[in-house]
Amino acid sequence: MSVDMSKRPSFPKRAVITAGMPYGNKNLHFGHIGGVFVPADFFARFLRDRIGASNVVFVSGTDCYGSPIMEGYRKLKEQQNYEGSILDYVQENHDAQKHALNAYHISLDLYSGSGLEPAKSFHNKMSQRVITRLYERGYLHKLSTMQFYDPQAEQFLNGRQVMGRCPIRGCKSEKAYADECDLGHQFDPEELIAPVSQLTGATPELRPVANWYFDLPKFHADLEKVMRDWDADPQVRSVVTKTARESLAQPCIYIQTRYRDEFEAIREQLPSHSLTEATQNQSSFSVSFADWEARDTARSVLEEKSIRFRTGKTLLPFRITGNIDWGIPAPELEGLRDLTVWCWPESLWAPISFTQTALACDTNGHFSSHDWSDWWRADDAAVYQFIGQDNIYFYCVVQPALWNALAWDWFQDTPVANYHILFMNKKASSSGAIKPPMAEELLENYTAEQLRCHWLSLALDQKAVSFAPKTYDISVSHVDKKTGEEILVKDDPRVVDPALKESAFLTNIFNRLARSCFYGAQNACGGMLPDATPSQEVLDECTSALLDFEQAASVFDAHTALSIAEKFTRDANKRWDSASKAGREDQALYVQALADAFAQLRCATLLMHPAAPDGCELICQYLNFDPEQFFSWDNAFKTPQELAQLAGQNPAEHVLRTLRARFDFFSKHKTQK
Numbered sequence: 069m070s071v072d073m074s075k076r077p078s079f080p081k082r083a084v085i086t087a088g089m090p091y092g093n094k095n096l097h098f099g100h101i102g103g104v105f106v107p108a109d110f111f112a113r114f115l116r117d118r119i120g121a122s123n124v125v126f127v128s129g130t131d132c133y134g135s136p137i138m139e140g141y142r143k144l145k146e147q148q149n150y151e152g153s154i155l156d157y158v159q160e161n162h163d164a165q166k167h168a169l170n171a172y173h174i175s176l177d178l179y180s181g182s183g184l185e186p187a188k189s190f191h192n193k194m195s196q197r198v199i200t201r202l203y204e205r206g207y208l209h210k211l212s213t214m215q216f217y218d219p220q221a222e223q224f225l226n227g228r229q230v231m232g233r234c235p236i237r238g239c240k241s242e243k244a245y246a247d248e249c250d251l252g253h254q255f256d257p258e259e260l261i262a263p264v265s266q267l268t269g270a271t272p273e274l275r276p277v278a279n280w281y282f283d284l285p286k287f288h289a290d291l292e293k294v295m296r297d298w299d300a301d302p303q304v305r306s307v308v309t310k311t312a313r314e315s316l317a318q319p320c321i322y323i324q325t326r327y328r329d330e331f332e333a334i335r336e337q338l339p340s341h342s343l344t345e346a347t348q349n350q351s352s353f354s355v356s357f358a359d360w361e362a363r364d365t366a367r368s369v370l371e372e373k374s375i376r377f378r379t380g381k382t383l384l385p386f387r388i389t390g391n392i393d394w395g396i397p398a399p400e401l402e403g404l405r406d407l408t409v410w411c412w413p414e415s416l417w418a419p420i421s422f423t424q425t426a427l428a429c430d431t432n433g434h435f436s437s438h439d440w441s442d443w444w445r446a447d448d449a450a451v452y453q454f455i456g457q458d459n460i461y462f463y464c465v466v467q468p469a470l471w472n473a474l475a476w477d478w479f480q481d482t483p484v485a486n487y488h489i490l491f492m493n494k495k496a497s498s499s500g501a502i503k504p505p506m507a508e509e510l511l512e513n514y515t516a517e518q519l520r521c522h523w524l525s526l527a528l529d530q531k532a533v534s535f536a537p538k539t540y541d542i543s544v545s546h547v548d549k550k551t552g553e554e555i556l557v558k559d560d561p562r563v564v565d566p567a568l569k570e571s572a573f574l575t576n577i578f579n580r581l582a583r584s585c586f587y588g589a590q591n592a593c594g595g596m597l598p599d600a601t602p603s604q605e606v607l608d609e610c611t612s613a614l615l616d617f618e619q620a621a622s623v624f625d626a627h628t629a630l631s632i633a634e635k636f637t638r639d640a641n642k643r644w645d646s647a648s649k650a651g652r653e654d655q656a657l658y659v660q661a662l663a664d665a666f667a668q669l670r671c672a673t674l675l676m677h678p679a680a681p682d683g684c685e686l687i688c689q690y691l692n693f694d695p696e697q698f699f700s701w702d703n704a705f706k707t708p709q710e711l712a713q714l715a716g717q718n719p720a721e722h723v724l725r726t727l728r729a730r731f732d733f734f735s736k737h738k739t740q741k
Contacts (some may be wrong), residue, residue: 079447084124085112086419088455089131092158093140096168097504102523104490108454109174110524113479113678114621118701122436126176130162132183133395134411135226168507173681178426182418191421195396195414200464203401207473211281214258214274216246218265218737225272226392233261237322237378281385287469288383294468303623305529308485311460319363320380322352326374334373338366360384386466409741416467444478451481460485473608484624486528493534513539515737517680521570524679527627538565573634574734580705582687585669586727588662599720600663602707610671614704617675633675640668667707683734690725
């Protein structure tokens, strides 16, 4: 078998990996972990093995500021008599998030917070620098926009203290806030349909407030180029450019055809526009404008004449500052003071602040460079941003434009966006009607490695997929014929748990290969490595699996990568079954079969390490190899015998740790036994 080694993917010298920022008003539910952090951790672990741990920085942190935190804190004080400060509230949620991440073996180099030390100081400084730079370069504009005011409470309302219906055409969200809905659509406050104050239930008024806005529409052409570049980049998924391009559409208003006569009566009052008639399946015609200002002028005319309409997505000035107290102080510009930085823009440069923090906290010299520019600006470095589908607008539209405006040579990260991970076929949100289980709650019925492998196998890069653990499925399986009682899925022993599909591979197939190797060596080789060279056929199969896995991992395709590892391990078990039986009467054949099996075990363990790190590292311990050498892809194509030689040992004298009877490298959860 000939293996082509010439088409291997290239990797950067250094890499930063980030995984978004959970809000500091709650712990993590399974979607945070399964949809973003586990995929990011898979790639971080793979990349550490591939280019060296000292060349990878994996950072994330709690988003400490903004109206969701203020509103969560307010409700906790009012409803549960919470006595701590808002900082105490954020710190407690941050600690809970960190505990959940550790429980799932998420190998972050830093999990801090935008308002928590040690990252707070770095982040505040960076925020001041960014805003001042944008202003000096002419990309910040002071705009007086409308903000909701509750006349009963006699106060302005932050974003989460207003609720209404999303005004964006085609969106059916009933959970829209002051300027964005729960699906991530952006709009002006005056567009929100049927707003209600969450403080008093009153209909809020709109009053003018001055803030700083980033001139996002100015970068339309630059963003079109970014989209074209991403179209040609195999690492960028189609969902990114498809979703981002929706925001690059021409400014447009949609009006129901039943208002056509009223529209024609005032049409001459509108700025220059073009009209597109409704097609057979559409109930609205569309009116397009040259820019967002012209569209807003038209909106005012239509509102004055009581002509109902919906707006389409387009680039709008992006708010940089806000008027809430809980936030990073914004620099005073043109006499506009006492503003804070809106949480979304500062979350875009937070990964840089976190990188600076991680490097500054590295007192043991773990990282290959302590200059953050070597990670964010060097030609031989790269940044990989793992995000959910809802955040594409911010990280893939706003961020590229901001980076261009700053002109600091920060390179745009490679966005790795996943579709939604559903719960029982419905979108799960901690603030929605379908309450997903909290991440740590799942560990009462499953092991972390079972869930890690299951989530990685869902192929969220291709479509939204449902997570349907049997233990939480309260749908009816069938009706008992004898008693007439409804039997729920979770109580039906005949129903297979979908969440345990990948677990069967770990606890049966992979465990079996490892046990066969160790027990065989204990019986036939005195507990040492077999004194034989693996066959060329096995070496070629190992090489092929490694190259295929490397290719899949390089484009973040964990689903395909795990499929490669599973098929390889299943085939290795079949080979062992056949070869070991043939060698029962021939010691030399049996030792050869063992040598082949050990080579395949070493390969399978390297492949599965990013997904199931604990079990794989346990195999390495029992093989008695240095983990740094064993898991390094510099040695990926070396057999166990060659690894022993690399350590200065005679392979036939390399002692393995004794494996006791019925030992499990990958265990089932105690509730599954």
